Amino acid sequence: MARAVSKKRKAAYTALAGMLGLCMFFPVIWILVLSFKSETDAVRTPYQILTSGWTLESYAAVQERSDYFLHFTNSVIIALGSTLIALLIAVPAAWAMAFVPKKHTKDVLMWMLSTKMLPPVGVLVPFYLIFRDLGILDSRSGLVFMLMMVNLPIVIWMLYTYFREIPAEILEAARMDGARLRQEVLYVLAPMAVPGMASTVLLNIILAWNEAFWTLNLSTVNAAPLTAFIASYSSPEGLFYAKLSAASIMAIAPILVMGWFSQKQLVRGLTFGAVK
Amino acid sequence: MATKRSRSAARLMISPAVILLLAWMIIPLALTLYFSFLRFNLMMPSGNEMVIGLFGKGLHVPSPRDLTGWSNYYWFVTDPTFQAAIINTLLLVGGVLAITVVGGIAFSLLLDLPMWGRGVIRIMVIAPFFVMPTVSGLVWKNMFMNPVNGFFGHIAKALGFQPIDFFSEIPLLSIIFILAWEWLPFATLILFTAMQSLDQEQLEAAEMDGAKWPSRFIFIMLPHLARAITVVILIETIFLLSVFAEILVTTNGGPGVSTTNLTYMIYVSSLLQFDVSMGSAGGVIAIILANIVAIFLMRMIGKNLDA
Numbered sequence: 269m270a271r272a273v274s275k276k277r278k279a280a281y282t283a284l285a286g287m288l289g290l291c292m293f294f295p296v297i298w299i300l301v302l303s304f305k306s307e308t309d310a311v312r313t314p315y316q317i318l319t320s321g322w323t324l325e326s327y328a329a330v331q332e333r334s335d336y337f338l339h340f341t342n343s344v345i346i347a348l349g350s351t352l353i354a355l356l357i358a359v360p361a362a363w364a365m366a367f368v369p370k371k372h373t374k375d376v377l378m379w380m381l382s383t384k385m386l387p388p389v390g391v392l393v394p395f396y397l398i399f400r401d402l403g404i405l406d407s408r409s410g411l412v413f414m415l416m417m418v419n420l421p422i423v424i425w426m427l428y429t430y431f432r433e434i435p436a437e438i439l440e441a442a443r444m445d446g447a448r449l450r451q452e453v454l455y456v457l458a459p460m461a462v463p464g465m466a467s468t469v470l471l472n473i474i475l476a477w478n479e480a481f482w483t484l485n486l487s488t489v490n491a492a493p494l495t496a497f498i499a500s501y502s503s504p505e506g507l508f509y510a511k512l513s514a515a516s517i518m519a520i521a522p523i524l525v526m527g528w529f530s531q532k533q534l535v536r537g538l539t540f541g542a543v544k
Numbered sequence: 545m546a547t548k549r550s551r552s553a554a555r556l557m558i559s560p561a562v563i564l565l566l567a568w569m570i571i572p573l574a575l576t577l578y579f580s581f582l583r584f585n586l587m588m589p590s591g592n593e594m595v596i597g598l599f600g601k602g603l604h605v606p607s608p609r610d611l612t613g614w615s616n617y618y619w620f621v622t623d624p625t626f627q628a629a630i631i632n633t634l635l636l637v638g639g640v641l642a643i644t645v646v647g648g649i650a651f652s653l654l655l656d657l658p659m660w661g662r663g664v665i666r667i668m669v670i671a672p673f674f675v676m677p678t679v680s681g682l683v684w685k686n687m688f689m690n691p692v693n694g695f696f697g698h699i700a701k702a703l704g705f706q707p708i709d710f711f712s713e714i715p716l717l718s719i720i721f722i723l724a725w726e727w728l729p730f731a732t733l734i735l736f737t738a739m740q741s742l743d744q745e746q747l748e749a750a751e752m753d754g755a756k757w758p759s760r761f762i763f764i765m766l767p768h769l770a771r772a773i774t775v776v777i778l779i780e781t782i783f784l785l786s787v788f789a790e791i792l793v794t795t796n797g798g799p800g801v802s803t804t805n806l807t808y809m810i811y812v813s814s815l816l817q818f819d820v821s822m823g824s825a826g827g828v829i830a831i832i833l834a835n836i837v838a839i840f841l842m843r844m845i846g847k848n849l850d851a
Contacts, residue, residue: 273658282659288651291666292728296671298695299683311693313702357564360557368554376562378846383569385838387786389807390827394575400577401603417568424561478676480789495789498678502793509687516679525673526796528667533738538778540845543734543772 296520303327303513310509326514333511338490339497340518345408346483346493347476349471350415351423357416358423359465365424366431367439379427381540383420384543388481399486408491415476423472426537430464467533470526477523494519573831575605579824580617582610586818616825620813626826629809630717630803636805637784639720640727643779647724648731648776649769652739653761655732668782673729678787684722685711687796706819714793715803717721722790731776738772739765771844778841806830 290297301317302310309320330336365373369416395414396405404410433455480495487496498519499513527534535543583590583605594607620626655666672680689710691697697707710718742765750760788807791797797804797812804812810830814823 278658278660281654281657282661285654285657285659286661288654289665292725293668294670295683297676298687302687313698314695327596334747335576357561362562364554364557368550370554374846378842380561380841381566381845382838383565385782385834385841386569386573387827387830388805389786389788389810389833390834391576392811393570393820393827396815397575397605397820398572398603408629412617417564417754420561420565456571467651470635474674474741477676480677481786484678484789484792485811495676495678498676498682499793502678504686508555509693514681514685516683520675520679523674523676525820526669527671531666531670531733532737534661535573535734538730539734539775543738544774 291413296524299513299516302510303517307507307510307511310513311507317400326510327483327518329511330515330518334497334500334517336497336515339492342411342491342494343477343493343519344417346491347473349408349412349473350419350476352429353412353416354420354423354472355469356544357467358420358427362424362427362431366428366434369434375530377425379435380421380424388418392485395482396485405486406488406491411487411491411493413478414482414486418482419472419475422475422537422540423468425540426468426533427464427469429536431461433464434460467530468537470530471533471537474523474526475531546780561683576824576827576831579605579820580828581613582616582821582824583612584610584819584821584824586820589707591598611676616821617829620822620825620829625801625804625809629804629806631807632801632803633785633807635716636720636723636787637781639717640782640784641724642730643720644727644780645773645776647728648735649773651728651732652736652769653765655736656739670729672725673727675726677726678721678793680726681790681793684718684725689718711795712799715799717761719787719790719803720796722794723784723787726790727780730780735769735772735778739831742768775841775844778837778844780842781837785830785837806833 303326304322304324305317305320306323306325309317312320365377399405399410402410404413438456438460439452442452449455477493478495480499483493483495484499487493498512498515501508501515580778588604588608592607592609593604595602595604596662651669653663653794656667659665675683686694688695689697689708691707691709694707698712708714745763747760750764755763786803786807788811791803791805791808795803797808801809805831810823810826813819813826
């Protein structure tokens, strides 16, 4: 089906798409540049910014301004913790729904997804009061629990779609060959399920890392992850462009890298299988 | 193949997830509904307290003696801010949808053309989706839209124009722009994925029959993309109804109430003015609005599950 396209046209398409791609990506490039400038240089004209000297001082200043590593650690704990706990609860559930489907399995699955469509602001007050009265406002465990619940439906859903692709005949064949349950799970199912589980984990770490409703409303200082820490820059304080850039770059870099690896899973996870 | 034993094992495996999600949904929903009919301000306790047992600690809420009927809904809906918030919410959702759907179709058509380095270009287009909301809000506000030190301001001055003060002159449009930048990658990714399942032979056959590009687009590509476009619209709507962080870090809902959407209005009344009952009434309204969209989305997902 490959049609012959002249080199000229291909070059033109490449140039056009490349330009638009650069426009979309430009803000990230620009804060990367600003993060290596001094505060006084960062507010000059773009030409002066590009020709001024480079420095690492903003990255050091971010840590001085407030405990950056505390917030980074919070983000890591909240994103990893919520994803792993969700996985522990979701794997058995998705497993059962995929391999022992019942009459109501589909309804249960749809109901789980529907909880995802509840606007968070509709339940903000009750959760705020519950957190306050349980004394877990601004605590990591509270946020881990919250984000675990927020993402649980997506984790179950994604795992279910992956597990369902594993043909049941393979299991039967293994059983006929005399495989015990332990062997069946370990040698037949696990190798086929691991890739799907890995991409589920990846996508949910990304979602939890960037979650900015509950993290902003249920944390203040101690448990504040990077989303909330960056928000503290919204009250301007003298010159802060370079520091804000450095903090932003450090906050988005790990997720950008992970995101690039998970483009395909993104489609599956966020459209709930409605687009293939 | 499913034996009786494996069936009961299956039930055991599903139950933790079901119980957790059920509790996580029912308890807050019931409380929101209850609060919305109370007189309940965190700063002015009425003294009629009751304690709902919760892990031995107890949730302190007003007792039913403080019930006031529908008045919270009445005051919330007749608040002039409510009208503004509804209009802003609709403009915001509609504006971002228009930009991202049209832009997403254009991008996915473009990326489908023969070119070098498609992988790299696609990564650059998709990247904004992975930037956390508070970062994109603050970066656009300060480094680009600030009239004195921002990138756009410098460009305008260099070209001899008066720089625009984005967040005081066109605040809502500025937020729509930032959100469109965040969501255009999502639309592009979904539509591009859908585009790749288009039957190339069908296109070629149409071309050989003399169909020009516009008619190939309207009669073959668009119908093929229709389903994906609907999914993009529904999912984006659900997320865009709940936009919060971008507004919080850029305008705080202002100037005045010009960028206050329903989500932000509820946040202000419940957590800044401590008027829990008003916030809860607003919350119930937000849930109803989101459900109208969710019903359509669920129907589409359900259909696909059967296939």
